[in-house]
Amino acid sequence: MTAVAAGPQAPAPDPGTVRGRVALTHRLAERGVDRVLLLAVPGVLALVALFCYPFLYGLQLSFQPAHGGVLGAYRAFFADPFARKSIWQTFALAIPASLINVGASVPISYRMRREFRGKRLLLAVLVVPITLGTVLTAEGIGEFYGPAGWFNRTLHLLGLSSSPVKLTMNYTGVLLSLVISGFPFAYLLIHSYLSGIHPSMEKAAATLGADWWQRFRYVTLPLLAPGLMTTFCLTFVMTFAVFPSALMVGDPDGSTHVISIEAYEAALQRFDYAQGCADAMIMTALMLAVIVAVTALRSRLYTGTTGGKG
Amino acid sequence: MSGQALRHDDQGRDQLGRNELGQPRMRLAMRPGAWLTWGVLAFFFINLLGVITTVVLNSVGRQWFSTWLPTGWTGSWYSEAWSEFNLGQVLIATLEITLAVVAVSLVIATPASYALARRSFPGKKALSILIALPILVPPIAYGIPLATVLYKFHLAGSLTGVILANLVPSIPFVVFTMTPFIEQIDPKIEQAARVCGAGTMTVLTRVLAPLLVPGLLAAGILVLVRTFGMFELTFLTSGPTSQTLIVALFSAVNSAGIRTSQSIDAMAVLYTATMAVLLVIALRFVNPTQLIARTSD
Numbered sequence: 001m002t003a004v005a006a007g008p009q010a011p012a013p014d015p016g017t018v019r020g021r022v023a024l025t026h027r028l029a030e031r032g033v034d035r036v037l038l039l040a041v042p043g044v045l046a047l048v049a050l051f052c053y054p055f056l057y058g059l060q061l062s063f064q065p066a067h068g069g070v071l072g073a074y075r076a077f078f079a080d081p082f083a084r085k086s087i088w089q090t091f092a093l094a095i096p097a098s099l100i101n102v103g104a105s106v107p108i109s110y111r112m113r114r115e116f117r118g119k120r121l122l123l124a125v126l127v128v129p130i131t132l133g134t135v136l137t138a139e140g141i142g143e144f145y146g147p148a149g150w151f152n153r154t155l156h157l158l159g160l161s162s163s164p165v166k167l168t169m170n171y172t173g174v175l176l177s178l179v180i181s182g183f184p185f186a187y188l189l190i191h192s193y194l195s196g197i198h199p200s201m202e203k204a205a206a207t208l209g210a211d212w213w214q215r216f217r218y219v220t221l222p223l224l225a226p227g228l229m230t231t232f233c234l235t236f237v238m239t240f241a242v243f244p245s246a247l248m249v250g251d252p253d254g255s256t257h258v259i260s261i262e263a264y265e266a267a268l269q270r271f272d273y274a275q276g277c278a279d280a281m282i283m284t285a286l287m288l289a290v291i292v293a294v295t296a297l298r299s300r301l302y303t304g305t306t307g308g309k310g
Numbered sequence: 311m312s313g314q315a316l317r318h319d320d321q322g323r324d325q326l327g328r329n330e331l332g333q334p335r336m337r338l339a340m341r342p343g344a345w346l347t348w349g350v351l352a353f354f355f356i357n358l359l360g361v362i363t364t365v366v367l368n369s370v371g372r373q374w375f376s377t378w379l380p381t382g383w384t385g386s387w388y389s390e391a392w393s394e395f396n397l398g399q400v401l402i403a404t405l406e407i408t409l410a411v412v413a414v415s416l417v418i419a420t421p422a423s424y425a426l427a428r429r430s431f432p433g434k435k436a437l438s439i440l441i442a443l444p445i446l447v448p449p450i451a452y453g454i455p456l457a458t459v460l461y462k463f464h465l466a467g468s469l470t471g472v473i474l475a476n477l478v479p480s481i482p483f484v485v486f487t488m489t490p491f492i493e494q495i496d497p498k499i500e501q502a503a504r505v506c507g508a509g510t511m512t513v514l515t516r517v518l519a520p521l522l523v524p525g526l527l528a529a530g531i532l533v534l535v536r537t538f539g540m541f542e543l544t545f546l547t548s549g550p551t552s553q554t555l556i557v558a559l560f561s562a563v564n565s566a567g568i569r570t571s572q573s574i575d576a577m578a579v580l581y582t583a584t585m586a587v588l589l590v591i592a593l594r595f596v597n598p599t600q601l602i603a604r605t606s607d
Contacts, residue, residue, distance in 0.1 A: 032430045037425050042422070058456075125355070144361045
């Protein structure tokens with residue numbers, strides 16, 4: 001009996017494991033894990049090698065400064081009033097610039113949410129400053145808003161000012177460059193969010209007797225709010241990292257000594273990589289803190305359907 | 311239809327109904343707001359035009375100190391800029407870098423976006439965050455550690471180093487541009503091809519590739535435009551022979567001293583002109599909003 005039973009049982013483990021393997025791959029496939037995922041491997045590997053590894057390397061390097069112990073580089077940053085002040089100066093530029101860009105985009109794009117002749121041309125022209133790049137924008141700002149530039153000449157001609165207004169090589173110059181390159185960015189994003197809200201929603205509100213302000217305040221704005229938050233985040237990231245224009249039309253040793261300049265000077269002018277990496281980590285942490293705060297706020301907002309595009 | 315229904319309503323709704331249809335009554339009521347909107351936009355465009363025109367005029371002017379227009383015109387700043395800044399070599403380096411970044415990021419990121427578009431798997435959210443991070447973190451913040459690592463491997467300053475650095479934001483960008491393109495291709499098309507006996511290669515080359523060409527073009531051009539304009543990463547990782555045009559422009563401005571602003575502006579105009587050509591090409595294939603974010607349509 002036992003021998004007979006053992007006979008057919010002998011090969012049994014084999015199909016058993018095969019069935020087990022099949023079952024495993026099958027179970028995985030049911031959850032979406034199959035060979036198609038291998039396609040993502042090169043991209044993920046590249047990002048790990050070129051983004052995660054350098055970032056972690058920089059993080060551990062920032063804990064190994066030449067002197068001052070493990071936290072020496074961070075202590076050095078916060079002990080130096082000039083370096084510490086760069087945080088405040090970065091926020092003093094980034095927050096007003098983002099608020100201006102997003103704040104001006106909302107009414108303008110709301111006004112222009114419908115199709116009209118020349119809209120595509122308008123959108124195309126708005127792309128121009130984004131593609132100009134910060135360097136050319138800064139160069140142009142230096143000449144246009146400079147003491148002998150057209151802007152001051154026009155003011156003089158209109159009798160608005162007797163002596164040239166100093167608009168460049170200071171805080172205003174950087175703010176101008178951030179608005180010129182950032183406003184179109186914010187406008188195009190908000191425009192695309194607005195066009196994703198189905199017009200029938202507003203029509204329904206209008207049917208119920210809402211005037212334009214009520215329609216904006218209670219229908220469009222709540223639907224737009226998550227998009228506004230995202231736009232604010234992206235604009236903030238751009239303005240927070242302001243670098244070339246802070247050097248070129250700002251006052252890099254004074255009122256526009258932003259944190260990116262501090263990090264750049266530490267790493268590539270003083271060749272103190274540990275300090276430079278520490279500054280970069282502080283910069284990332286500050287920026288992520290703002291993004292997490294805005295995202296947390298965003299998650300409390302309505303995130304359902306916006307009716308899609310009509 | 312709804313407009314008709316509204317017109318039969320009471321007086322107030324009649325107005326609103328017409329408003330929604332964009333009838334003249336609304337324009338009258340909105341006039342101050344509309345004026346303000348157009349005024350702000352016009353002011354913005356005038357300033358933008360002024361900024362660009364000043365640079366262009368300065369690059370063709372003989373001298374420009376305290377007058378409305380330069381005194382005398384000349385094209386010599388261009389030839390001067392060309393030889394002074396070694397622009398031929400800079401342009402070749404720029405071309406090599408941008409084309410390499412476009413090719414490599416398309417090859418690496420398109421399969422990844424296929425996987426992301428077609429499968430939902432555990433950890434997909436974490437993977438999406440990993441891919442979004444290089445777009446969210448400012449280039450300067452990860453550029454400095456990246457430059458440090460590239461110096462360690464003796465890649466900083468070389469074309470390879472600049473290409474590697476520029477891949478970091480380009481790969482996520484291609485993924486975010488391509489994923490919606492792939493999502494809109496019905497998987498049933500692939501399944502139908504397989505039922506008809508097509509192998510993986512045939513499905514790829516005969517079914518998927520032709521459908522993906524518009525997406526690949528859009529993503530490629532967007533990456534091209536962004537790499538061409540990417541200042542921070544190239545600036546941090548490039549050496550004398552691997553500068554792109556925008557970095558060469560910045561170095562020229564920052565070490566100005568003896569250089570005339572006109573020849574710098576001539577270089578800036580060359581940059582803008584190149585960018586304008588790329589832009590015109592790009593706008594033939596993509597929606598303006600795609601230049602800055604993933605498509606939301």
